[in-house]
Amino acid sequence: MTLFDQITQKTATVGVVGLGYVGLPLAVEKAKAGFSVLGFDIQTDKVDRVNRGENYIGDVVPEELARLASSGKLAATADFARIASCDVVALCVPTPLDSFKQPDLSFVRASAESVAQHAHPGMLVLLESTTYPGTTEEVVRPIFEKRGFTVGKDLFLAFSPERVDPGNARFKTKNTPKVVGGCTPECTRHARALYEAVLEAPVFPVRSPKEAEMTKILENTFRIVNCALANEMAVICHKMGIDVWEVIAAAATKPFGFVPFYPGPGVGGHCIPIDPYYLTYRARAEDYHTRLIELAGDINDEMPSYVVSRLQDLLNDQAKPLKGSRVVLLGLAYKGDIEDLRESPALKVWEQLEKKGAQVVPVDPYCPTVRWRGEECLTQELTAELLDSCDAVLVTTAHLHRVDYRLVLDRAPLVLDAKNVLAQVLGKEAASPRVFRL
Numbered sequence: 001m002t003l004f005d006q007i008t009q010k011t012a013t014v015g016v017v018g019l020g021y022v023g024l025p026l027a028v029e030k031a032k033a034g035f036s037v038l039g040f041d042i043q044t045d046k047v048d049r050v051n052r053g054e055n056y057i058g059d060v061v062p063e064e065l066a067r068l069a070s071s072g073k074l075a076a077t078a079d080f081a082r083i084a085s086c087d088v089v090a091l092c093v094p095t096p097l098d099s100f101k102q103p104d105l106s107f108v109r110a111s112a113e114s115v116a117q118h119a120h121p122g123m124l125v126l127l128e129s130t131t132y133p134g135t136t137e138e139v140v141r142p143i144f145e146k147r148g149f150t151v152g153k154d155l156f157l158a159f160s161p162e163r164v165d166p167g168n169a170r171f172k173t174k175n176t177p178k179v180v181g182g183c184t185p186e187c188t189r190h191a192r193a194l195y196e197a198v199l200e201a202p203v204f205p206v207r208s209p210k211e212a213e214m215t216k217i218l219e220n221t222f223r224i225v226n227c228a229l230a231n232e233m234a235v236i237c238h239k240m241g242i243d244v245w246e247v248i249a250a251a252a253t254k255p256f257g258f259v260p261f262y263p264g265p266g267v268g269g270h271c272i273p274i275d276p277y278y279l280t281y282r283a284r285a286e287d288y289h290t291r292l293i294e295l296a297g298d299i300n301d302e303m304p305s306y307v308v309s310r311l312q313d314l315l316n317d318q319a320k321p322l323k324g325s326r327v328v329l330l331g332l333a334y335k336g337d338i339e340d341l342r343e344s345p346a347l348k349v350w351e352q353l354e355k356k357g358a359q360v361v362p363v364d365p366y367c368p369t370v371r372w373r374g375e376e377c378l379t380q381e382l383t384a385e386l387l388d389s390c391d392a393v394l395v396t397t398a399h400l401h402r403v404d405y406r407l408v409l410d411r412a413p414l415v416l417d418a419k420n421v422l423a424q425v426l427g428k429e430a431a432s433p434r435v436f437r438l
Helices: 003-008 023-032 044-051 062-071 080-085 106-118 135-145 185-198 209-240 244-251 275-285 291-317 345-355 384-389 405-411 421-430
Strands: 013-017 036-040 074-077 088-091 123-127 155-159 178-182 203-205 326-330 359-363 369-372 375-378 392-395 415-417 435-437
Touching: 003 123, 003 185, 013 023, 013 080, 013 106, 023 036, 023 062, 023 074, 036 080, 044 062, 044 074, 062 074, 080 106, 088 106, 106 123, 106 135, 123 135, 123 185, 135 155, 135 209, 155 185, 155 209, 178 185, 178 209, 185 203, 209 244, 209 275, 209 291, 275 291, 291 345, 291 392, 291 415, 326 345, 326 384, 345 359, 345 369, 384 405, 405 421, 415 421, 421 435
Parallel strands: 013 036, 013 088, 036 074, 088 123, 123 155, 178 203, 326 359, 326 392, 392 415, 415 435
Antiparallel strands: 155 178, 369 375
8 A cells, every 4th residue: 555545545654743832733633533643742741741641732632632531542652763663754843043043954864864764665754844045955865865865756744834823712733734845746645645634724826845935934924024024003192192003993894905903012922033044044044134023023023122111101200210110910911811921022022121230020810830030930810919010010911811900900000011902801891090001
């Protein structure tokens, strides 16, 4: 039986390398589709929890993971020699930036080397980790060719960008359209067949891995640029005495030619603050300077300082210095109603507040603990006593649930709402001389 037949008949064993925010939901969906799935991770805690059916990712349904683990359809291991038992392997490892905002592909290289060491003829390998155009063919492909494989004949290699949006209630891994680009037409054919067997969404093939890699970069560059525009508009509108939130709401009534983006204390998550810099790195090799992307990044990076400056001015109007003031930082996650702290701008705001001498009290019902300055820090419960004892509340995450904004409105002496969440939850009732918006 050919690999293509194994995929279409769902008899192939699928390996997923990396059991984080991308890998675990993907492994669950492949197992739900009927494939036998084996997850790989160097963190033994994750491996053990998957094998016990214990969930640790918000977008995974705990009962589904438990059922798949108990049935044997999904298992995990830290033994990469078991790659040899897989027919398909998806690489879902981190691709962070280094201190110079250049791509760190060490996880991609290491995982590809581990897979190549135990690969066998007739295997499909997919890279899902976001990276710069050319990575699949220039970095991953040579690793397998050095092992004697001929890509497109006895080994199939493709790129398919992950499109995970943590906390999105409508679009999950299963119903989000997929883009695939193989190193050869046969590579694309096999990759497309796999995702068509797993997803309840269209699969769009492109000419090569480069087009697929660039697709993901374009998606998130679109977002970082528009976030920067919204943030710059917020700064300008404040200086001009204009309500930026009302402006955006009014502009959004136009049924064409406008997509609303909203200001905030910066951008966070595993994509927007990172992915566009893969392109700026690769563009330099073509002697091109990505001015718009880098400027957008600079604008977004300045927002934590701007938010702290706004709070400082508001306290000053009450004859209070920021230094020594007790500030409740309401919301640590980078996005509302999730626990994800990756690249969260709230943490940068926290850092800026402490630099200016403020006493920061972190509050986030989704994040009971946070690692701060090398130690585990407990977040506080939002109570009337806490609000009575503070000088200001700074809302940095748009949690729509689990937060008593009525209590904040009633008891906080001063509120700077950087996400306009009080108005979203309380409507016109949020209008108060003690509540200010970005």
